[in-house]
Amino acid sequence: MKIVLVAEYRDGKLLGSYGELIDFADKMGGESVMFLVGNDTDLPKYDGVVYLADAENFGEYNPDAHKKLIVDLVGKEQADMVVFCHSSYGWDLAPRVAFALKAAQVSEIVEIADGLPVTPVCNAKLRRTVKVKTPQSVVTLQSGAFGLTEEPAGSPVIEKIEGNGEGRIEFTGYEEAESGGVDLSKAQIIVSAGRGVGKPENVEMIANLAKALGGEYGASRPVVDSEWVEHNRQVGTTGQTVSPKLYVACGISGAIQHLAGMKKSEFIVAVNTDRDAPIAEAADVFVVADLKEFVPLLTEKIQSL
Amino acid sequence: MKILVCIKQVPDMESKFKVDTAGTWYEKTDLAWRMNEYDEYAVEQAIQLKEQVKDADLTVLSVGGNQVKETMKKALAMGCDRGAHIEDDSSSDKEPFEIAGIIGEYAKDKSFDLIFTGMQSQDRGSAQVGILVAEQLDMSAVSTVVDFSYSDGTVNVKRELEGGVKACITAKTPLVVTCQLGLNTPRYPTLPNIMKAKKKELLSLPVEDLLKVEPRQETVKVYFPEKKGGGLVLEGDAAELADKLIQVLKEKTAVLA
CATH class of the missing domain: 3.40.50.620 (HUPs)
Incomplete structure (x- = not known):
């Protein structure tokens, strides 16, 4: 062949x-x-x-x-x-x-x-x-x-x-990724919000858990596309590649583009209601729960440690 | 200006999937169906272009059984002018080259200036159909578009590359554009527009008239990937789960120390 x-x-x-x-x-x-x-x-x-x-x-x-x-x-x-x-x-x-x-x-x-x-x-x-x-x-x-x-x-x-380089489409240059803001690649602990957060107000509970753990919060693509979280917090192929000590994926199904950006994390916790979600493949611990109930409870317990 | 937007109806990806009896696709019963997410951006961009240029006719096309008309009605309620439903109960058995062949055959003598579609479907995910349609019609094509503007026959787009870098592209119509997530903010149909959409043309055409190509590949089997063991699964009462997880984090990581 x-x-x-x-x-x-x-x-x-x-x-x-x-x-x-x-x-x-x-x-x-x-x-x-x-x-x-x-x-x-x-x-x-x-x-x-x-x-x-x-x-x-x-x-x-x-x-x-x-x-x-x-x-x-x-x-x-x-x-x-x-x-x-x-x-x-x-x-x-x-x-x-x-x-x-x-x-x-x-x-x-x-x-x-x-x-x-x-x-x-x-x-x-x-x-x-x-x-x-x-x-x-x-x-x-x-x-x-x-x-x-x-x-x-x-x-x-x-x-x-050699040959003819003509084409019907004209490429005029690159536009660099938006920079500035949070450098998640340096964070030791990241808690990320996925589509499962449901609405923009719920991003706060993800941020609160991150804060309780002393880390940063991130997001998967759908949450960024919906403009609930700014692009410089996006984890994945088109965002940042991260490898923290702990990564908590909340309501993230685990599309390949997301997995590529976080699978090198040392310890991965997934919180999801869907046990078949592909994030299970990468997770060290898979918590089958509704994040809207689970995350605030966990945050509270961690704060009182 | 004549605009075509091609959409696909797919199951909600959160669904519980089962393999069908033939073992070559998923079982289609007991699923919630919706517009392929990438195509929602395509529909929105097509409507925005129509609104911008005013004098435009926008057709939405979908290949599938009768049930895809529900999804097409959403596109009509969002603002497409007419629907072309290619009636095909076995569309899920067809490979991307066949689907593109059907669309190309439909579009070939209609002189569309712009054809929009999603960059891929959420279920099959080949990312081929839009570009194959362009090749068949000898149109140029740009894929993975996250920014679009049009002026007087010239299209400026940005393609999304890895790492968040974008490539800026200028092209002339006729052009096929495949849309990436985040290109725009797809609108929700309003109730008056849903009512208006009921009166819009939604023509069904038999697929036999448009399928002129042979399949070039076939599915041998569809199956669930083996679960890679090792991961601990915690289930039960949320408060207990929180305690259990804290215990695990104390044992396995240093983050709570």
Whole structure:
């Protein structure tokens, strides 16, 4: 099997997620080449051929042009599979490549079981095993589902790709994340509010518990999107990544984007009424309770210790 | 201006799921159904655009059995002008390429200037359909949009990347936009608008007329992931639970010391 791995480049830097692609190719037992729109000053550590298109010419986000480069490369290499990270770059580009190749796309693979890809369904409550019916396939990998146990090593053979960098969409620049406010990555104790808090007034009980524990409060995405908590307290892929001594997830179902931001916490407590919530997978202690009743009680008891 | 917004009806994710008898999807009975959350942002953005440009016609489309009309009525009550219901009792058996094929076939000679949809569904979550529709119609597409503005055929959007960074994009219509959570604040339909929506066109079209592609993948099985043991589960009276948790925190962590 011949596999094309699509590495990513952002703001002049290679993203470390390419190691996940290499691990996946190893697990598939395939022979791989890597594709990157980037720059030869920051290259992957990889024993293989890296097809490098210059980001100066092709842009860091230019789906029309990147699609064409990948499709041409798949033809040249007679590849059977194209592998992306399931990231803002990968999930945007993969369907375009799949369409051009007339190939099936399997999104957000979490593992390979008996040779078949497995993907999450319904907020990771269920899993689905998929069989591809086309000769070629395009896949995206869930962030963190694959990965090398050691740092990637090796030195690539660089093959530069030239071509037309034109596309219909114009990328005009990055806007940095809002900064300032609370740096949750330094907090030792974090109590986070999820959708289960129900209404904005209830955020206060989460903040009170955090205060009683001597920590900070955070929130999951839906709570931030509803503007009940400011963005600089968001924990997860698009917010902050935290690793406190104690993380208390209140009314948080545990979407992968949230788990990615907090699963390295030393001790995780989940408070949720839904025992099937995926947060259970990460939790050291799962308290089956309505947070609106439980959290104030717990706060009171901790205050009186 | 002609605008299309594509929505999906999904179960509430807090639901208790069961695997269906075929073992290839979830059991559809005893579930509370709602509009896919990502699509709510798509509907809201489409309505805001219509309100901005004034002279616009906004169609909401959904593929599914008769029950999806309930969700479509919400979109009509929010402010869409008309509904195109692609009647398909087995839509959940179809893979993203087929769903996109159906939508593309519907849209191909209708010259939509903008097509909005959610960046993914909450149940299947492939994040493919919107972009595949664009590819099929040879339109450009931008995914994962958290900021949208339109002026005179030019669209400025921001894509959400990892770590809260955003990519600023300029594109021309015709364009497909897939919407990320937080793009706007979806409105609640008001009672007068719910009444008005009852009179709006909601046309059902048989899927057979629009399905021209073959599936490229199939589901072998759907199952519950193995619970990774180790986690302690505490259940019971809330006050007792609080005492128990404090005990555990004292034993296992240093945070209460």
